[in-house]
Amino acid sequence: MTPDLTRRQLLGVTLAALAASSLAACGPKGSPPGKPGLSWYGGDPVHEAMQELVRLYGSKHPDVDVVAQFSAFDDYWDRLATQTAGRSAPDVMRMSMSYLADYADRGALTDLSAYLGKTSETGKLISIDDMAPDIADSARIDGAYYGVSQSSIANAAFVNRDLVAALGVPDVDESWTWADFGTWAKEVGAARDDVYGSMDQGGSLQLFESYVREHGTEMFTADGSNLAFDQGVLEEWWAYWDDLRANRGAPPAAVSAEVAGFDTWPLAKGTTPVGFGWVQQVAFVQPFLDGPLDILTPPTAGTGTSGLFVKCLDFWSIASTSSQPDEAARIIDFLVNDDDAIRTLGIVLGVPPSERAIGLLDLDAGSAEQRAVDYVGRIADVVPPAPPAWPLGYNELLTLFTKLGQDISFGEAGVSDAATEFFEQAARVLR
Amino acid sequence: MSALGELRTLRRQGAHKGSQALSEAARKEERAAYLFLVPWLAGLVLITAGPMVASLYVSLTDYNLLQPPEFLGLANYLQMLDDERLLNSLGVTFVYVFVSVPLQLAAALGIAVVLNRGMRGLAFYRSVYYLPSLLGGSVAVAVLWRRLFGADGLVNQGLALLGVHDAPAWVADPDTALGTLVVLNVWTFGAPMVIFLAGLRQVPVSLYEAAAVDGAGRWARFARITLPLITPIIFFNVVLQIIHAFQAFTQAFIVSGGTGGPSDSTMFFTLYLYQTGFGNFQMGYASAMAWVLLVIVAAFTAINFWASRFWVFYDD
C-alpha cells in the first residue's frame, strides 16, 4: 500500500464523486406530459381504494395516464426523501402533518394558494367550498398552503363499556377530569389482577398537545421556533402517568413496550378498558373486541378550557419540481371533491374533510366508522380553534418524546431530567 | 503438508529464475489480471466509488436531503462526541457483535460438521436448519418474535410449565430485548453454515482415509485435518460476519418497529444512523456516522487480516 497509489486512487474516486454530485445538480426532469405521478401511503384497503380512484380518473380523463406509487407509511418516507433528493418526486403526493413542515420549509412543495378557491372563481382548480376553515387551513404555513386536507381528525378516548361493567367499577362519561380519571383508573386496576385502568399515554406527544392547550398555551410558539409551554406542564404530565403505572392505573412499562400495532393494543387484548388515539383508529381496534367501543372526549384538566381540536393531518401536496402542476391540481380536486371518488374512498383515509363528503357516505349505522364520523361531527363546533401546522422537526420530537416517556417508565430516567432533555433537544431541533 | 511446502518453495525459487523471461511473463499476467478485473473496476468507478465519496463529502456538510448540502467542516464528527444516544447505540452494537458473532459461528460450524456426512436424511436436515434463514428480515418475523418472546409468549408459557412464573417480557424489557435479537441472529445461522459445509466438502476424503489408517480418532482427525484445511473458510466467515454484525439493521428495525426500543436498548448504530438520516433529515450527520462506522469496521477487519497469518493456512 504505497502512499502514491492511494493518493492516485483517491483522486480518481473524487472525480467520480464530482461527477455524481454534478449529476444531482441537473435541472428538474419531472414526469412525462400526460403521465403525472401520484403516490400515497397506507395499508391494503388504502391501496385498493386509491387504485380504483386512479382507474376512475383515467376513465374521466382518457388523455391522462396517472402513474400510481404506494407503500406503507414507514417505507413511504424513505422513498419520498430519496426521490425528492433526486428531483423526481411524484407530482401529487400524500403528505403527513408530521413531515409537512420538513418538506414545505425546504422548498419541496408547491404553494397551492393559486389553485385553491371557490368553485365559482375562475382559474381555481381545487375547490375548497365545503371545508370548515380549521380543516382547509391545516396545511397553512406562513400564509402559504402546502396541502389540501384529506380528512378531519381529533383526539379521542375509546372505552370498552363491557369490560367496565364486568369489572363492577363506576361508569365513565365526558365530564371526567384527569384527576377523576386517575382515581378511576387505579380503581379499575384494583378490581382484577389482569386488568389495568388505561393504556399508558405518557409517551403520546399528540394527546399531550391537548393537555398543553388546557394550560393556556399552544405547544409551539407561533413561528414554530420554540416550545411555548412551561417545563412544569410536561413534568406534571409525566409524573401523572408515572403515578398511574405505580398504582395499576396504567400497565407496567414492559406491557406498554410490547405495543406494536393495533393488534397489540392493551385495549384490543382486553387488558385495559380505555385507550386513546386519533378518532378513526377506533375502526382498527374494534375488530379485536366483541362489544362496541364507545368514543368519548379525553379527560380535561378541569380548567374550563378544552384542549381538543379538529384538524387535518393528511394532505394532498404537489411537488415543487412537478412539470405539470395544473394537471396535479386537477387530480387533487378530483380526489377530494368528486362524488364517485368520495364514495369509493369511504373512510379509508379517515373521516372525510367536509360535511358534504360525509353526507355522501353510506356507512352502516352503529359501525365503528359511523361512530367516528359522528364524534367528529359532534365536537367540531364546540372545540377551540386548531393549532397551526406542526413545525419543522416535529417528527424528530415525536420520536424523542416517546423514547423519553419510555425511559421514565422503565426507570432509566427521572421525570425532571427527561423533561429537561426534551426542552434541550427541542431548542436544537426547532428553528 | 510438508510435501506441499516443498513444492511451494520450489515454485518460489523457480519464479526468481531468469528475470528477463519473468518480466515478460509478469507483464502478461498483469494484463490478464486487469482484464479479469474489468467488470469489478467498472463497477467500482461507475457505481460504488461515486456514492461512497459523495457520502464522505456529505459527512462534512449540513445536508437535509431536500436542499443542497452546506459545508460545515468537521462539525458533524465533533457533535458525535456529545451525542449520548449515539454513544449508547455504539455500545449496543459492540455488545451485539461480540456476543452474537461467536455464538452464531460456533453454532454454524458445529452443525455443519454434524450435517456434513455420515448420517441418513442429511439433505432434509440441512434444509430444515436453513429454513429460519430463509425468513430472514421478513415482516412476519416481527410478529413471530413477539409471539415467542412476549410477556405471554411461547417461551414464557414453557417456563411457566417449569415453574418459572416471573419471567420478563423478553422483547419489551430493556434488559433482555437485545438478547432476543442475539437469539434471532444465532437462529439464522444458515448462511455461515452453508459456507462451512461447502468448505468441508473441499476437504479431500483421501486425507481422512490416510488418517484413519494411521489410527487417528475422530477428534484428532477433526483437529488435525479438517480444522486446518477449512481455516480460510472460517476466516472468511469471521471477517464477513463481523462486518455484517456491525451493520446489523433489518432485524432490530423489524422487531422494534423501527424504534430501536424499548428505551433504545436495541438501537443499533445503523438504526440510529437511518433514523437520523431519513427520519430527521440530517443526512450529513448520518453520513459522518457511517464513516465512523466504516473506520471501526475497517480496523477490525485489518486486525483480522493481520491475525490471520497465525492461524489461517492457505494451500497456495
Add this chain to the structure above:
Amino acid sequence: MTTDALKTATKHLVVILIGLAMTYPLAWMLVSAVRDEPDIFTTPGLWPVGDDLANFVEGWDSAGLPFSRYLVNSSLIALGAIVGNLVSCSMAAYAFARLRFRGRRVFFGIMLLTIMLPIHVVIVPQYVIFSQLGWVNTFWPLIVPKLLATDAFFVFLMVQFIRGIPRELDEAARIDGAGFFRIYAQILLPLMRPALVTTTIFTFIWTWNDFFTQLIYLTDPAMFSTSVALRSLVDSTSASSWGPLFAMSVVSLVPVFVVFLVGQKYIVQGIATTGGK
C-alpha cells in the same frame, strides 16, 4: 454394535429436536396463514389449525395485481443477479487469488471497504445516478451492479475457495500451455463448484428477501417484487392485513426453499470433483 446403534439414534434425536426448534416458527407461520386475523394474535400455539384459505385468496390479489406478477418480477431480478454475480465475481476472484499485479492489495482493501458503508448513506447518490440514466422503475439498478461485481461478499468468498485449491493444478495446466482464461474456465471454475453453488443460492435468497433498494427503485406496482408487495400490506398507521401477509409470505417462501433444496445437493456433490485429488 448396539452402542453404535444407540449413538446413531441419539445423534438423530438431537438433530431432530434442534430441528423442531428451528422450524417451530415456520410451522406457526403456516398455521397463521390459514387463521382468521384476530386469532393470529390471540392463539399462541399451533393448535387449533385453521382451515381458512380466504387469506390466500385475498392475499393473492392484494396490492392491485395478482401475486404471480411479483413472483415473476422477483425471479427475473434474482436471475439477473445470479448470472451477474457468478460471472463477474468469479472473474475478479480469480485475479485476486491467483494473479500477480500491481495494486492487488490496495484494490482488495478497497473492495472490502465498499461493503462497510451502510446502504442508507449511499442510496441517495446512487439513486441520482440511476435516475439520470432513466433506470428508475426498471430492474437495471438491481441487476447491473451485480454484473459489475459490486457484491464484495462473493468476490471474497470465491477468493477464499480458490486459495483452498492447490496451485499445482493450474501450474500444471500452464506448463501444458494453457492461458489464463483456460485455467480460469476449465480448471478453477469446475473445482470451485461448491462456492459457485453457494453464490447462486445466496444471491437468489438475498435478492428475493432484499427490501430497501427494491423499495427505492421499483415504484410502479407492475414492477413490484414480492418483498415490496408484502411490505405494502403492513401499515403502522392503519389496519394491516396480517392474514394475507402470512399467506403470501408462505407463498413467496416456496421458491427460495426449492432453490435451497436443489442447490444444497450440488454443494454436496462438490466432493465428487475435489475428492479425488
